[in-house]
Structure formats: C-alpha cells, structure tokens
Amino acid sequence: MSGTPTLVVIGAGPSGTGLLERIAANAPDVYGDHPLTIHVVDPHPPGGGRVWRHDQSPLLWMNSRAEDVTMFTDDTVRMAGPVRPGPALHTWAADVRSGRAAPPDAARADAGLLDGIGTLADDGFPGRRVQGAYLRWVYERAVAALPERVAVHWHRGSAVRVSGSREGRQRVWLEGRGTPLLTDAVVLAVGHLDAEPDPEHEELSGFARRHGLLHLPPDFTADTDLGAVPAGEPVLVRGFGLAFVDLMVLLTEGRGGRHADGAYLPSGKEPVLYVGSRRGVPYHSKIGYGWQGEKPPLPRFFGPDRTEELLKADGPLDFRRDVWPHIDKELGHAHYHRLFTAHPERTRGDRADFEDRYAAADPAGDELAALVAAAVPDPADRLDLDALDRPLSGVRHPSHDALQKGMRDYITADLTRRHDPAYSQDLAVFLGLLSVHGQLARLGDLGSWWHGFFGFLASGPPGPRLHQLLALSRAGIVRFLGADMTVGTDERRGLFLAGSATVPGPRTAARTLIEARLPDPALERTRSPLLQELYADGALATATGLLAVDPDTGHVLGRDGLPHPRRFALGPYTSARTGAVFTRPRTGGPAFRRNDATARAALTFLRDLA
Helix, strand or coil: CCCCEEEEEEEHHHHHHHHHHHHHHHHHHHCCCCCEEEEEEECCCCCCCCCCCCCCCCEEECCCCHHHHHCCCCCCCCCCCCCCCCCCHHHHHHHHHCCCCCCHHHHCCCHHHHHHHHHCCCCCCCCCCHHHHHHHHHHHHHHHHCCCCEEEEECCCEEEECCCCCCCCCCEECCCCCEEEEECCCEECCCCCCCCCHHHHHHHEEEHHHHCEECCCCCHHHHHHCCCCCCCCEEEECCCCCCHHHHHHHHHHCCCEEECCCCCEECCCEEEEEECCCCCCCCCCCCCCCCCCCCCCCCCCHHHHHHHHHHCCCCCCCCCHHHHHHHHHHHHHHHHHHHHHCCHHHHCCCCCHHHHHHHHHHCCHHHHHEEEEEHHHHHHCCHHHHHCCCCCCCCCCCCCCHHHHHHHHHHHHHHHHHHCCCHHHHHHHHHHHHHHHHHHHHHHHCCHHHHHHHHHCCCCCCHHHHHHHHHHHHHEEECEEECCEEEECCCCCCCEEEEECCCCCCCCCCEEEEEEECCCCCCCEEEHHHHHHHHCEECCCCCCCCCCCCCCEEEEEEEECEEEEEECCCCCCCCCCCCCCCCCCCCHHHHHHCCCCCCCCHHHHHHHHH
C-alpha cells in the first residue's frame, strides 16, 4: 500500500475513549514511529458520548461512587500492554479543585457543573454530567499522549455503513455525506443503541394508537419525551432497575417536587407510578462501607483455568448446567471466607478443614449444602443465590395496601443491611461477582440472565435513591405491583391492565404504560443502519442476536466463522460484552483487557501494512 495507514473509530464515548487510551499506550512498542491517521466518528462530543453527554438533566446521577470509577489501568489488569496510571474520578475532581487539572471547556461555561465537580466527595455519587466532563478530559489526555506522528480527526456525525472486502480498504459512510472515509481498519465502539419494538411491544403500541393511549417502549430514559405522561393519573411501569430510577427522578423532582427531611413534597404535576417487574423489587442498594481486613483470594474456583476448560468443551455451553455451578461455588467461597475471617462467632468448626472440604466438593452436588449447614448455624448467614434472585418467590400479600407496607419493609431492610459492616460477606460476594464477570467475557454470548443477575446484585442504585423511593411510596406517588408482573389490555374500556402473582384482586388500569428498560442489543431489531448493514454484509449473530466477535482480539466474525482482518467491535451489542463500562480501581477490569487486546490487534495489522 502507499500513503499513511488509517484507522476509523466509530464511537467516541467510554469504549472509544478507552480504546484510544490503549492505542496511545501501546503504539510506541507495537506500531513504532510510523505515521497513522485516526478518524473518530460520533454525533456527540468525544468522551461522554450519548449516555454521559453534557446536554442532559443535572438531576441524573451515576450509580457508582466517584472513588469507584477509573478509566486508567493499574498493575491488577492482566494484559499484554503497558500500564499507564491516571486519576480515578474522585482524584481528578480534587485535581480540578486544586488547579492541578483544567476542566474541559464545557465545564468552564457551566456554573452548575463546576459546582458539581467542586463539591464531589470521594464516596459521593456524581451527576452524569460530571462523569461526562471526566471522560472528555480522559479523551483529550489520550489524544495528547499519542505519538507525534499520529493525527486524530473527529467527525461529528453518525456512521451508517461500512463496506469493503477483506483484502482491501474499508469505506465508512457517514450520514448526509456523499464521500466515505477510506480506511485500512475500522473499530466499532458504539454503545447502547435504539431498537425496533418486539412483537409484544408492537401490539401494545397498536392498542395505544387505537384507543388514544400512551405506550412508551424500551428506551433511554434520559432521551425519552416524558412530556406526554399525564399528571395525577395512574401510570403503569414495567421494569424496576436503573431505568426506573431515572424515570422516577424525572417524573418527580423533574416536575418540580422536592425531597426534604425524608419526606417528598409534591408539586402536583406528578403521575402515580405503579411499578412492577419479574422480581418485583428494585435492584439492591450500593454497599455503603469500604473493605477492611483480609480479602478472599479471587479467582479461586472460576479463574482462567476453568475458563479454558469450558472453552474446550464439546458442543455449545449451557449456562445453568455447565457454568453456573462453578460461579455459585466461587461466590460461596468469597462469602464463607469473609464469614470465617471477619465474623467467626457466626461459624462453627475449623476454618482450614472447612476450606479443604469446600474445595473438594462437587459444585453441582449436595455435599456443599451439607457442609455449609454444619459450619454456619444460622440459615440467614448462608448464601442462597436463588433466594437472592427471586426475593418475592412464594410471597403473597392479602391486599395492595399490605403489599405497599411489605415492600417498604423490604427496601428498608435492604438499605440497613447494605450499609452495615456486620454483613460484610455481602461485599465479599460483590468482589466475587466482579471476578466472575471478568472471566465470563471470554466465553461469548451466554444469554441475558447473568447480566440481569449481576446488575441486580452488584450494580444497583445509590442508597439515597432508595430512600427517595421510600418517601415517594409514603407520599402515594409510587405504588408497588409485585413480582411476575403481567400486562394486558381491555378493548372494551380502552385501558392497559397490570397485575402480579404477589397480591390477589383486580388488576390496575391505566391509560399510560412505560417500559422502563434499555432496548435489547439484538442485531435483528437494531435501529442502527450501521449494524444492519454489517449484518447484511455477512457478520455473524449469536443465538441471542449479538454481534459475534473474537473474544481475544475483538475481530468481527463472519457467518463463515472467520474473523474479518480489518473490522473490530467493542460494546454491549457484541458477544464479548463486559457489562460495566467503568472499572473500580485495582480490580483488574475486563474492559481494560478487552480494549488493550483490540488496540494491539489493530495496531499490529496497521504496522504490517506500513
């Protein structure tokens, strides 16, 4: 080839920014001093991308503490590339306050954002716009760290198509532009994307149109037009995760209400939210204390060796049969290690003997349960993942009013436990979940259940948000529907209906139904023309519709099973999705390993061309 090698990175949010940071770190060793042109394509300003952009409500928070968010590697990350340390979010905010770091231009012009940075506590939950400012700073630092002969150009717009043969240069077509970007390789680093509604949601939307109702399908809550949601009327909400928390905030404080001294003072513009889901409860509160003492050695029963063993198995993996027993044993190991070391008065017998017998037990057999029952007298101190996953299973309330009190008691108990170090085995299980998540990325698409379970236990809302939920319940603004929520329609009356298995009686009727969750990241239903064209061009979709990629390099796989040498992909729509975009410092985050491996693979390909 002739001329300067070129790379196009589609997406300049956290994934694209993290990739650029790894390109800057690896380029001197892998790519040398060759010239390189990098084109970055995104309709939103680089750094924050769509989710963390500056242009959104200041009421919306991250669900992580400032001290638990970093975009920089450390020596706990197992990767081929070099470590390039940098400040976590809370340290960056302190640097801005002290003048050691300059805030991005968008922050300088926004007094509210500057105040959010200036008052951010290490254990505080920052606003999303604050995180966006941090991400913009990380992006600018990554670009500045690139070798002198590497040039970066940002194109504000959306990529709609990638064309080109495996052997030749690729063409990246941008919306509204007649001439494509010519490139030797392309990395798709787009985040969450819009999707066409599934058949059920299509039917519900059609019912709404016929009867003059409102149905809002899965969407990004911050982008949803909530102006049509009526004040003072019942509104059915299906989904009780983080999307619901955003919805709750925007339809209460976002409409002029206030929280004061544990009570909610309504503005009169709020709807009445009737919320339910499969579990019927909100995600668990973030744990409100730090780690003290000896940590469980992780991974122990679900590490790289176990992953390699599973990868070599004959035939496709069944998650519940082949993978889950080892995860259960790993999380149990973390739980009981902490119980024996930090709370020995709640255990019985010799710790070393227990650990030896635990290690030898079949993860799928009955021996583990008998061993735990003998060593941990109180059943409340034993780890029961099935009970944690379905806390309302078998629970019945005689009336809707009884359910409201029962749910407030449940949320209060969860808040109490998650902020009490006497239950620090919960924090050990959280560390176990992070360890497991890092291993699962190599196994490809194992279905959506694990990601939902991980989010429910490990990625819940800040404790203050659940206190606000309790206040809204006491004020009658939020009403709980229970578990195994059902949604139906009444053609005669022209109303949506919702009920649950948790409480008997008539179903709740409403003129508005909101699906409080993100769209599924399936290629068959994506609204992204970029991914639609990629799929039509021969990209492989997994059984659940994700874009298949090589877990070790990020190469896009074709339906012939072969990796495309010039196309790479990162993100939640791929089979190598890592769940959390951001990493807690010193936890060996899988997102870093993924970004590093893809950066090195792309640089190696471009170096060989040069």
